[in-house]
Amino acid sequence: MHKYGGSSLATPGQVRHAAARISAARGRGSRVVVVVSAQGDTTDELLARARGFAPHGDSREADQLLATGEVASAALMAMALHERGTPALSLTGGQAGVRALGRHGSGLIDRVAPGRILGLLEAGAVPVIAGFQGVNSSGDTVTLGRGGSDTTAVALAAGLGAERCEIYTDVDAVYSADPRVVEAPRPLRHIPVDVMAEMAFTGARVLHSRAVELAATHGVETLVLSSSTEGPGTVITGTYQTALETAPAITAVTHDADVARVLVHCAGTAPDMAADFLTVLAEYALPVDLVARSGPHEEEFRMGFATRRSELCEAAPALERLAGTLGGRIRIDSEVGKVTVVGTGLLNRPECTARMLRALSDADIPTTWILTSQIRASALVPADRLNEAVRVLHTAFGLDAGAARSTACSGAE
Template sequence: MARIVRHTHRAGRPTVVVVSARGDTTDELIRQALELNPSPSARESDQLLATGENQSAALLAMALHEIGVPAMSLTGPQAGILADGRHGAGVIAAIDTSRVLRHLDDGNVVVVSGFQGMDTHGDIITLGRGGSDTTAVALAAALDAASCEIYTDVDGVYTADPRIVPGARVLSHVDAGVMTEMAFAGAQVLHSRAVELAAVHGMDLQVRSSYTQSAGTTILGRSCQQVMESQGFVTAVTHDREVVWAQVRATRPAPGLATVVFDALAQKSVPVDLVSWSGPGESEPRLGFALHRRDLPVAQDLLAQLAAELGCVTELDDQVGKLSVVGTGLLNRPEYTVRMLLALSAAGITPSWGATTQLRSSVIIPADRLTEAVTTLHREFELDRDDAESMPA
């Protein structure tokens, strides 16, 4: 990574690098915390987890010094990143770029710790999953940067997880809206919040490998209908093993049950997906939704409290996965959802819940069938074809 940065710096372009923690550092820090306390303080957890990115920033700056590149590492707060929200799920509220610009003017590469900012109390607050991607895009926007490049360990954005589908292809271009859905549906190469932020600022993102010279994938911040149409209606198959299916059933009439439940989750910044609920005429109102496994502890506490207050029964199933076909115009092309369901049925896989939007058709299936299901749908929509981007599925 230092050699890539050196190449950019020698080309005369002022450069800011945002880093995340290396490898399994964050997971290891979480493990250490849980060994000491099964319910660690959210504030102290953020204090701890932020050190993973700080290590990366300092080490990259040292590596740059070694190869003759002047560099300065900054933590998120030192880089002027201010954040709101709860610990572990903060959002960037503002960025004071004065210190970053000062170091750039001095000829330094500025290496910034991603995933973190400072709240109004002066405390570290981490930004949740994908926080380093979001930090990079937010800084690029605040600095009015000419480009924002995301370097990772894969060659770009694939039509499916290449570890599961050997025939998966790297997509040369992906519309921001499609990429947001892919990220939210389980594609791990880029976080949905980062893509959304880039789209708001009309910024293209370049996703490429730090190990190869491949062209990678361009995420189009300015939506282009011509490009969207040339990609075909089905762009990729994604999956997410880290989901939990929740069902809430009222044992007595409960007007506004969905509103109460989702309002409580929203106040704790817990996003939900594939929402479904019964009509007002039901004697036992029910609602169901998918949530991410990382949000389960918070959601469990909230649902237990609501169950006691409203007389509800809550069921949580963590032996499921979310499977999605992502593309464009899926509501206008219902035959694609039908093809998805028929292909799964032919493989003996029965979804339990599902929903379709213009950009995504998702179902909940048993976790132990996810790998087979991804391969099945990738084959069904012929996404391994070299000309798949230029032809309807």
């Protein structure tokens, strides 16, 4: 299974380069299935055009429109393969057997019916499938939201029993931090799947957390590789080949600028208030993080959480209406970002969180809400200090290329 991201297909030359790679793999005897994203900024351009006609949303028609970006990309890739003498056929998600459930714009893959793909492989052709989309029980196109093409590729790999899923992108590996923010990040050659899922959720843009979770569930080995150069890339599996107790606790530092902090304040203390607000967010497929709420015996209800700023605008009116019916209000703070250290065994190593907060404090970067788990420690920081926070933590945990790795978080060796 090969998957090519939009930045890897932005120009005709890049499409032809990817086609050459696919043809070479087929020439080595591999049966290749290809999933593609829309080229370059096509999805953003289509979304802007849709908003010009329906500023308040028309989700079904928006999905019909947005899906055409991947469909066009698949057709062009099939043409590039034909140009090389490689038989190929482009398919929409529905034609490829991807069945989806849920709301337009944030669908979930329910199942894969791979009969047509298998038929093309038996005939010696390369199926080229438009990612980011499936069809529902009514036959309507449903797009899969953020990371939809990655998720399509892993779902098809699982449905076909593929040996592995190769994700081709514009970076040559997953790094210990964003190379655009940190001067000398380390390439990570092997990452355990649970750590990669947290990295993806907390801001690493290389691979989406939904795809990682799907790969873990179905045992699909996933590789992140450069679409333009040769190299080992990063292997994401269920195991990590390293010493156990002496493994460095922190693997990477991630960051997410697409964050809003939401504060809810209501006069009443009805026991189901938190569930009511989380239900609204679930209806809009908005993930929540860093959740805290007041206790059952307090005289007022208070709740705070972080979510995606870019997608909150649609849900905000519903949250405000709910707060109003409960005699309360909400406040949204968009001037924050989330910085995270990701690793293993962090609850058993509380010194990791202490070191994180100490390093940020020493740099005079204030933190507000904090979350810790066995795999990560996250904090909200001012948006205009986010990149600086990444660099501070990357250095503090010895992740800079050439620096000695530490197996501890306290700084004591």
